[in-house]
Amino acid sequence: MGSPSRPDQLLIALEPEVAAVYCRRLKRHQLLPSSSSSSSSRPPPHLQEDPAPPPPSPDLDRDTVYAVVDCGGGTVDITVHQMTDRTSGHLKELHKATGGPHGSTGVDEEFERLLERIFGAEFFTTFRRERPAAYVDLMIAFEARKRNASPWRNSPLNIALPFAFIDLFRRLKGKDVEWAVRKHQDAGVRWSSQGMLRLEPGTMKQLFVPTLGHISQAIEAVLASPQVRHLQYMFLVGGFAESELLQKHIRDAFSRRARVIVPQGTSLAILRGAVQFGLDPGVVSVRRSRLTYGVGVLNRFDPSLHPEVKRVTSSGVAWCADVMDGFVVVDESVAVGDVVERSYTPATPQQRTVILHLYASTRHDVQFVTEPGVERVGTLHLDLGPPPPPPPPHSTTPPHKREISVHMKFGDTEVKATAVDHLTQRCVRADIDFLTL
Ligand SMILES: Nc1ncnc2c1ncn2[C@@H]1O[C@H](COP(=O)(O)OP(=O)(O)OP(=O)(O)O)[C@@H](O)[C@H]1O
Numbered sequence: 001m002g003s004p005s006r007p008d009q010l011l012i013a014l015e016p017e018v019a020a021v022y023c024r025r026l027k028r029h030q031l032l033p034s035s036s037s038s039s040s041s042r043p044p045p046h047l048q049e050d051p052a053p054p055p056p057s058p059d060l061d062r063d064t065v066y067a068v069v070d071c072g073g074g075t076v077d078i079t080v081h082q083m084t085d086r087t088s089g090h091l092k093e094l095h096k097a098t099g100g101p102h103g104s105t106g107v108d109e110e111f112e113r114l115l116e117r118i119f120g121a122e123f124f125t126t127f128r129r130e131r132p133a134a135y136v137d138l139m140i141a142f143e144a145r146k147r148n149a150s151p152w153r154n155s156p157l158n159i160a161l162p163f164a165f166i167d168l169f170r171r172l173k174g175k176d177v178e179w180a181v182r183k184h185q186d187a188g189v190r191w192s193s194q195g196m197l198r199l200e201p202g203t204m205k206q207l208f209v210p211t212l213g214h215i216s217q218a219i220e221a222v223l224a225s226p227q228v229r230h231l232q233y234m235f236l237v238g239g240f241a242e243s244e245l246l247q248k249h250i251r252d253a254f255s256r257r258a259r260v261i262v263p264q265g266t267s268l269a270i271l272r273g274a275v276q277f278g279l280d281p282g283v284v285s286v287r288r289s290r291l292t293y294g295v296g297v298l299n300r301f302d303p304s305l306h307p308e309v310k311r312v313t314s315s316g317v318a319w320c321a322d323v324m325d326g327f328v329v330v331d332e333s334v335a336v337g338d339v340v341e342r343s344y345t346p347a348t349p350q351q352r353t354v355i356l357h358l359y360a361s362t363r364h365d366v367q368f369v370t371e372p373g374v375e376r377v378g379t380l381h382l383d384l385g386p387p388p389p390p391p392p393p394h395s396t397t398p399p400h401k402r403e404i405s406v407h408m409k410f411g412d413t414e415v416k417a418t419a420v421d422h423l424t425q426r427c428v429r430a431d432i433d434f435l436t437l
């Protein structure tokens, strides 16, 4: 694993990026057949005599624009990339929408709401609190049924209610669960003779509706962005993308605008892409900075630029405090390997460390680090080592001004800093600490 002495052992992979890396390299046989053409009438797979052929392998030429929709347990992340170079497979990020809370657990929550409607919200809350192990068992049982749900399924899905559920209901309500199910009067939910809760396929589909609706809205919002005009492909990855209900919903909604592609074993697309990225980190050539980054510095006070409240005077010189010295601006395209260089002078030649605070903001026009929406995110420590020897007495040459050049890389998956002391030409230790603020 990585350690301060071997930092190169650890490489951070960005999920949507490595999912794209994986999808780009797919072969024809690794794609799930699209069923959009005959979607509503497709027979269940076991009755299909002549399975639909897999779609042709995605042909990602230079300038191809494609979206990766990562559907996880909690969130759905959408990223749009453009191929910049077919042979090297270099990618450029055009748009990013991360963390919409539309993951597969939204379906679990709908199931819980259904149980609350049948058995009472108060009872269900008590059950969850008093019988946590049985609650987990119930949700595990639901998970298996959720994974089997399909647009082409006609038979009901049975969910065993744990004994603790049935028992607690009887003790608190004085009635059987069967009574509650019957009283609920929903043809889609019944009590089976084997003592199971039986959901009709339509009821199961209903549980997916709100979450799937949120996902298509989130994709729609991304497609409305001007940078995403020429979208050609949409890759569905992540565990939730295994769901046939989700696949059909997305294909129905978007296959006229882009080719929707689901890789086989799509829940492992990110893991596999991360391995490919580790073997060749150069597959991504340009990234967009998510935030504006810079450090807080003192500048010579200029009354035409700087407000009076920021004026500080030291040894007779007027300075402006809290100036944001920006390195990259939000949404700026940064090529991997691009370096931002800045020079800093320690306040006194005897100084052994320089500490600069790193700030970030979603705004692009930050002037002072004290403005609203600007946050301190890290600290840059420059370890200057021992001070240079004092000049010999009676020396006529003025003492050198100590100057440290800091090089910061923003295009990698991490922000990295190196620094050189001009006086000695020696590398200075530069660490960015994002953790202890
Ligand atoms: N066939 C399926 N139908 C519906 N949901 C499924 C299916 N297979 C897996 N899931 C869901 O996928 C989720 C796991 O997917 P994944 O591993 O991509 O999530 P994650 O990366 O941990 O979540 P997140 O990205 O939100 O942090 C689980 O919530 C699981 O219920």
Ligand SMILES: [Mg+2]
Binding pocket: 015, 070, 071, 072, 073, 238
């Ligand atoms: Mg995930």
